[in-house]
Amino acid sequence: MVSPEPPRSATPRNLTIFLSLVIGVMVGLVVVAFILLTGRLAARMYPAGGAAWRRVLIPTAGALVTGFLLSRYFPNARGSGIPQTKFALFINNGYISLKTVIGKFVCCSGSLASGIALGREGPSVHIGAGIASVLGRRFGLAPEDVKSLVPVGCSAALAAAFNTPIAAVLFSLEEILGDLHAPVLGSVVIASATSWMVLHLVLGDQPLFHVPPYQLVNPLEFGFYAVLGLVGGLASVVFVKLLLRIRTWFKTFPKSTEWIQPVAGGLLVGLMGWFMPQVLGVGYDFVDMVLGGDFPLKTVVALAVLKLIATPACYGSGNAGGIFGPSLFIGAMIGGSVGSVAHSLFPHITANPGAYALIGMGAAFAGIVRTPLTSVIMIFEMTRDYSIIVPLMIANLISFFVSQKLQREPIYEALALQEGVFLPTGESRREVDGIRVAQVMKTGPAPLGADLTVPAANQRLAEMGRNAWPVGDADRLYGMVTVRDLEERASATSLRQLVPPDAAFPYVHPDHSLAVALERMGAAAVDALPVVSRANIRESRGIITLADVLAAYGVERDGAD
Amino acid sequence: MAPISTARTNQLGLIAIVAAVIASLWAIDLVLARVDSQETRAQARKYYQDGTRLLESNRALDAVDQLRKAYAMDRMDRRYALRLAAALIQANKFEEAQSMLSEILSRTPNDGEANLLAARLAVRNGQATDAAAYYHRAIYGTWDQDAGVRTKQARLELANLLAANGSEKDLLAELLPLDTEAQNDIGVRKQVAHLFLVAGAPGRAEAAYRSLIRVDSEDKSNYEGLGHAELALGNYRAAATAFRSAGATAQADLADEMAGLDPTLRLLSSAEKFRRSVRILELARDALARCPVDAQSEGLLDQADKELKARVRGNVTNELAEERLMLAEQLWQQRKSNCASSGSTDEALARLMQKLRAS
Numbered sequence: 001m002v003s004p005e006p007p008r009s010a011t012p013r014n015l016t017i018f019l020s021l022v023i024g025v026m027v028g029l030v031v032v033a034f035i036l037l038t039g040r041l042a043a044r045m046y047p048a049g050g051a052a053w054r055r056v057l058i059p060t061a062g063a064l065v066t067g068f069l070l071s072r073y074f075p076n077a078r079g080s081g082i083p084q085t086k087f088a089l090f091i092n093n094g095y096i097s098l099k100t101v102i103g104k105f106v107c108c109s110g111s112l113a114s115g116i117a118l119g120r121e122g123p124s125v126h127i128g129a130g131i132a133s134v135l136g137r138r139f140g141l142a143p144e145d146v147k148s149l150v151p152v153g154c155s156a157a158l159a160a161a162f163n164t165p166i167a168a169v170l171f172s173l174e175e176i177l178g179d180l181h182a183p184v185l186g187s188v189v190i191a192s193a194t195s196w197m198v199l200h201l202v203l204g205d206q207p208l209f210h211v212p213p214y215q216l217v218n219p220l221e222f223g224f225y226a227v228l229g230l231v232g233g234l235a236s237v238v239f240v241k242l243l244l245r246i247r248t249w250f251k252t253f254p255k256s257t258e259w260i261q262p263v264a265g266g267l268l269v270g271l272m273g274w275f276m277p278q279v280l281g282v283g284y285d286f287v288d289m290v291l292g293g294d295f296p297l298k299t300v301v302a303l304a305v306l307k308l309i310a311t312p313a314c315y316g317s318g319n320a321g322g323i324f325g326p327s328l329f330i331g332a333m334i335g336g337s338v339g340s341v342a343h344s345l346f347p348h349i350t351a352n353p354g355a356y357a358l359i360g361m362g363a364a365f366a367g368i369v370r371t372p373l374t375s376v377i378m379i380f381e382m383t384r385d386y387s388i389i390v391p392l393m394i395a396n397l398i399s400f401f402v403s404q405k406l407q408r409e410p411i412y413e414a415l416a417l418q419e420g421v422f423l424p425t426g427e428s429r430r431e432v433d434g435i436r437v438a439q440v441m442k443t444g445p446a447p448l449g450a451d452l453t454v455p456a457a458n459q460r461l462a463e464m465g466r467n468a469w470p471v472g473d474a475d476r477l478y479g480m481v482t483v484r485d486l487e488e489r490a491s492a493t494s495l496r497q498l499v500p501p502d503a504a505f506p507y508v509h510p511d512h513s514l515a516v517a518l519e520r521m522g523a524a525a526v527d528a529l530p531v532v533s534r535a536n537i538r539e540s541r542g543i544i545t546l547a548d549v550l551a552a553y554g555v556e557r558d559g560a561d
Numbered sequence: 562m563a564p565i566s567t568a569r570t571n572q573l574g575l576i577a578i579v580a581a582v583i584a585s586l587w588a589i590d591l592v593l594a595r596v597d598s599q600e601t602r603a604q605a606r607k608y609y610q611d612g613t614r615l616l617e618s619n620r621a622l623d624a625v626d627q628l629r630k631a632y633a634m635d636r637m638d639r640r641y642a643l644r645l646a647a648a649l650i651q652a653n654k655f656e657e658a659q660s661m662l663s664e665i666l667s668r669t670p671n672d673g674e675a676n677l678l679a680a681r682l683a684v685r686n687g688q689a690t691d692a693a694a695y696y697h698r699a700i701y702g703t704w705d706q707d708a709g710v711r712t713k714q715a716r717l718e719l720a721n722l723l724a725a726n727g728s729e730k731d732l733l734a735e736l737l738p739l740d741t742e743a744q745n746d747i748g749v750r751k752q753v754a755h756l757f758l759v760a761g762a763p764g765r766a767e768a769a770y771r772s773l774i775r776v777d778s779e780d781k782s783n784y785e786g787l788g789h790a791e792l793a794l795g796n797y798r799a800a801a802t803a804f805r806s807a808g809a810t811a812q813a814d815l816a817d818e819m820a821g822l823d824p825t826l827r828l829l830s831s832a833e834k835f836r837r838s839v840r841i842l843e844l845a846r847d848a849l850a851r852c853p854v855d856a857q858s859e860g861l862l863d864q865a866d867k868e869l870k871a872r873v874r875g876n877v878t879n880e881l882a883e884e885r886l887m888l889a890e891q892l893w894q895q896r897k898s899n900c901a902s903s904g905s906t907d908e909a910l911a912r913l914m915q916k917l918r919a920s
Contacts, residue, residue: 022579029586036593043600048607138575202590210636212660213667288633292661352656 015139020152020187023135024194027128027156031195032202034105034127035161038120041113042281055115055277056270062114063266063319066107070320071259074103079315080118080322081126083415085154085176094133094147101130107320111262115280117269117310121161122322125176128157132191148184151176155188156195162324163208165196167378174371175412208284211291211358211383218349222394224342228335228356229363229395233402235334236367239308239327240403240411246316247418258318265317269310279306282325287332290357291383297340300357304333323411327368328361335360358388359395366396367403370410437517438510440552441531441542447472448481450496457495458486468526470543471499477530477538479503507532510541514549521546605634609641612648621652639665643674650682658682673702677715684718689726693719713742717749724759732760740769747776754786763793781807792816795916797823818909824882825916831879838882838889843869844910845892852900861892886917 045058070078077100088096108123132153136146151172158168169192173185216222250261273280290300311326339356362379366372375396380389409417447470448457461469461483468482479499492498499505506524508517510531521529527546533539612627628645635641642665649658659682665675680695696719700712716739723732736756743749754769770787777783784807791800792812797820804813820826822844824837846865849858865888873881893914 022583025583026579026586029583029590032590033586033593036590036597040593040597040600043604048604135579139572202587202594206636210633212664285630285633289629292629292633292657352660354660 015141016145016187017190019132019135019139019141019149020190021194023128023132023149023152024156024191025198026135027131027153027191028160028195028198029202030105030127030131031124031157031160032199034109034124035120038109038112038282041109042115045113046115046277046280052274055273055280056267059115059266059270059273059280060263061266062110063116063262063264063314063317064260066111066114066116066320067259067262067318069103069107069110070262070318074100074107076100077103077107077126078318078320079415080122080412081124081129082122082175082322083412083419085126085129085150086412086416088129088133089147089150089176093143094136094150095143096126096130096133096150098130098134101127101134104130104320111320112281114266115269115273116262116266116314116319116321117279117281117283117307117326118314118319118321119282119323119325119327120321121158121324123320124157124161125154125322126157128153128155128195132156148187151184152187152191156191159192159196160199162378162382163196163199163206164378164381165192167374167381168192168195170377171371171374174374175369207384208382209288209291209358211385212352212354213387214351214355214358214385215387216391217351220346220349221351222391224338224346224350224356225359225391225395226398227342228338228360229398230402231338232331232334232360232363232395233367233399234406235304235308235330236327236364236399236403237406239312239330239364239368240407240414242309243312243315243323243411244414244418246312247415250316250318251418261317262314262319263317265310265314265319268313272306272310276302276306278303279310283307283329284325287329287357287361290332290336291354295336295340295353297337297344300333300336300340300353304330304337307333323368324365327364331361331364332357333360334364355388355391358383358385359391362392363395363399367399368411370400370403372396372400435514435552436510437508437512437514437531437544438541440514440548441510441544442548443542445543447477447530447540447543448495449473450478450494450499450501452495454486454490454492454495454498457481458483461486466528466545468524468528470505470528470530470540471495472538472540475539476501477505477532477540479505480524480526480530482526505530507537508544509534514552517544518546518549521549601634605631605638605641607631608634609638609644613644616644616648616651619651621648624648625652625654639669639672643672643678646675646678650678650685655682655685671698671702673699673704673708673711673715676702677711677718680715680718684722689722692722693731696722709742713739713746713749716742717752720753720756724756729760732756733762736760736762736765740765747773751782751786754783754790758786758789758793763790766790767794783807785809785812788812788816792819792912795823795825815909815912819912822909822913823916824886831882832877834879835873835877835882835885838885839869841910841913842885842889842892844907845889845896845914848907848910849892849896849899852896855899858895858899861888861895864888865892890914890917 046054076084076097081104084100085096088094104123104126108120112118112120129150130153132149133146136149141149154176155168155172158171159165162168169185169188172188172192177184253261269280278286286303289295307326307330311323311330314321315323335357336353338360339350339353342350342356343353358379362375365378366375369375376389376392379392380386448460450471450473452460461467467484468480471478471481478496478501481495481499485498489498506520506526507530508520511534517529521527529544530540531542531544533541608627608631612624612631615621615624615627625645625648628641628648632641632645642661646658646661646665649655649661658678662675662679662682665672666679669675676695676699680692680699683689683692683695696715699715700719704711716735720732720735720739723735736753739749740753743753750769750773754766754773757763757766757769767787767790770783770790773780773783774787784803788800788803788807788809791797791803797816801813801816801820804810804816822837822841824834824841829837842865846862846869850862852858854862868885868888893910
């Protein structure tokens with residue numbers, strides 16, 4: 001056995017598939033209800049032509065009521081829902097209580113309908129994960145299996161909230177699990193597809209945003225999209241830093257004030273809404289309009305700036321709601337601004353500002369949420385417009401790199417850190433996985449010669465402080481010899497008798513990750529492995545030791561070389 | 562066996578509860594979706610009505626705001642998209658209007674209203690060929706209501722475009738069906754009559770104006786149009802009569818002057834034709850003399866003076882008249898190259914020369 005098997009699920013496969021379907025249907029229905037209820041409540045609170053004072057009073061009152069409910073009854077329903085879902089997944093064995101699910105639904109509906117400048121997708125993900133967790137427990141699943149249902153609920157929720165089934169799957173794997181090859185892929189896909197079908201059965205086939213058919217007018221436009229990626233990346237950094245600062249600042253206040261803190265966010269967004277009503281709530285209606293046409297530059301710039309302040313203030317002060325929606329809103333406004341400037345300067349080689357607003361959405365999402373693959377697929381799915389895919393990729397990647405460079409910690413990881421929790425993120429996993437055997441292995445040490453006597457081999461291993469070492473000659477590896485082999489067959493005259501030239505042995509290739517090297521060392525119970533060519537495993541490229549691996553991870557072992 | 566059976570019963574019970582929850586959620590969602598749809602549509606309708614009112618009172622920018630909201634709320638209603646596109650055109654937001662119309666036309670390429678708007682947009686953008694194509698699609702496209710009136714309007718707009726671009730043959734091809742379609746629409750018939758003149762069909766114009774006069778003998782503009790048609794046909798006396806009925810005295814005098822000058826009229830005696838040719842030569846000479854004179858002009862003027870002073874012995878013949886007319890033609894051409902603008906005093910002569918050249 002080369003690598004250890006993952007813990008075997010105690011749940012029959014049929015039950016897993018059944019539960020994935022049930023989660024898909026139930027989460028889809030709950031999320032649709034959440035979206036519709038929030039929308040209808042908002043329409044009643046802000047009737048067309050309503051007085052301006054409502055825009056100040058309602059968010060303030062909404063924040064007060066939901067702040068009290070969150071503080072008194074649903075403390076775990078605060079915030080976006082993504083970090084909370086990850087807490088549950090990585091720390092609480094997938095446990096999310098029914099009370100939290102209900103609290104998230106009620107508080108977020110009230111909060112978002114009252115005009116708090118946050119989004120509905122993060123809460124939907126938390127609600128979806130919670131429903132999956134509750135169902136898993138009710139069906140008597142083992143904690144490990146309940147845990148594996150959490151990303152299933154997440155993908156079902158996101159598929160319904162954004163109407164993006166593929167992006168939902170990717171997000172669950174890329175951000176929630178941090179592993180695109182996770183074994184729950186099948187269940188995640190089933191739940192996402194089921195939830196999406198429920199959405200379509202209830203609400204019909206309408207994309208979240210309607211975008212006119214845009215196209216690249218001139219290859220020079222790539223330059224403008226690159227600029228948009230840069231601006232989107234910088235805005236993302238400002239957004240994340242501001243949000244973290246405000247959250248930190250609010251955390252310095254006494255715990256007893258927690259229930260009233262959201263009012264600060266509500267009042268601020270209300271005052272902004274007095275002058276510009278579009279800043280209130282999720283704002284997708286306005287995004288839809290900006291995507292379709294060209295709005296005055298000053299309007300889109302003002303809205304980008306206001307939302308860039310309003311959302312961190314609402315989130316930081318402890319209101320319930322997510323940052324997905326606002327990041328799309330900010331991106332659309334920034335894109336609209338860059339597009340307006342580009343189009344007014346170079347009308348013949350640039351597309352309508354709406355096209356830039358569309359790309360800006362992806363750029364801001366990639367910069368803030370730091371899931372570049374998800375953001376490309378999500379924008380594509382939301383708009384169903386393939387022609388924008390290349391500019392979208394360019395802007396997204398630039399924004400992602402700028403954001404990564406200037407704000408090291410991804411937002412959800414940083415928020416979790418503020419709570420004193422160290423969560424593994426896709427990004428951090430990728431960083432560790434990113435170190436390859438070739439970067440760490442040593443090419444100097446030679447294998448033990450096949451003609452070496454057993455006592456001499458024993459002595460060499462003792463000198464090196466290893467429990468195993470490759471055996472071979474100058475141009476061929478025979479295999480591995482361990483201290484135990486030498487002890488058990490001390491009567492052998494040479495290593496050739498212990499390790500025949502065609503013996504099977506554990507090894508790694510230079511392009512393997514250190515995680516694979518560690519797994520294989522563990523499985524074979526050795527502290528060194530030969531690194532061999534992919535073309536010929538008898539051809540040695542070097543040797544990697546446990547000490548080398550630990551040193552690469554920044555861990556020094558006593559007595560390690 | 563008993564514990565397994567109990568566990569199975571529990572699980573079945575749980576499945577039943579889940580099914581009941583799903584059914585309840587489904588019912589709640591359907592109710593919410595219905596309420597949402599009704600309220601959203603009602604709100605969209607209100608925005609549409611407000612936008613339409615604003616558009617009708619020429620507040621295009623405000624109308625765009627309202628119609629944008631209506632369209633964002635209910636994209637299935639084609640009327641909202643079309644009205645928004647119309648408002649965008651009126652608000653000079655041509656690019657956005659173009660994009661909107663492209664979207665509508667990609668879904669419904671035969672939509673008459675969308676094609677008409679696209680044609681108007683193309684006219685504004687100076688794309689006459691595209692505009693003509695859109696107008697044709699609008700004329701033969703589908704309309705929700707008032708198809709006859711709207712297609713007539715589209716054809717009339719197309720005719721005006723063709724008239725502006727000087728496409729006489731195409732214009733005439735559009736006017737013939739339009740003349741038939743517009744039998745009960747006096748306003749359109751008046752325009753058609755005028756456009757017949759522009760299309761170089763004065764006979765049809767004359768008939769159209771006479772028909773209009775039969776319907777409304779008080780409308781002086783019909784008489785004026787008739788006068789122009791008769792003038793173009795060379796019926797100067799009839800033109801003068803029509804102009805007098807229209808109260809256009811100056812034009813009537815012009816027609817009279819032309820009637821007295823035209824040497825091509827039938828039944829003129831040779832003597833009269835000669836007299837008229839001498840008069841035309843005289844007028845042409847005077848017209849050239851009023852312009853800056855060069856050597857070539859001097860030669861022509863001398864020749865004209867000689868011809869005018871020369872006495873004709875014996876019977877005057879048509880050939881003598883033709884000689885003078887040819888010289889007058891040369892003088893007129895020289896005058897055209899020497900003088901940039903023609904004075905109003907030469908209008909009758911100009912028209913006659915045009916007629917003579919054409920014949």
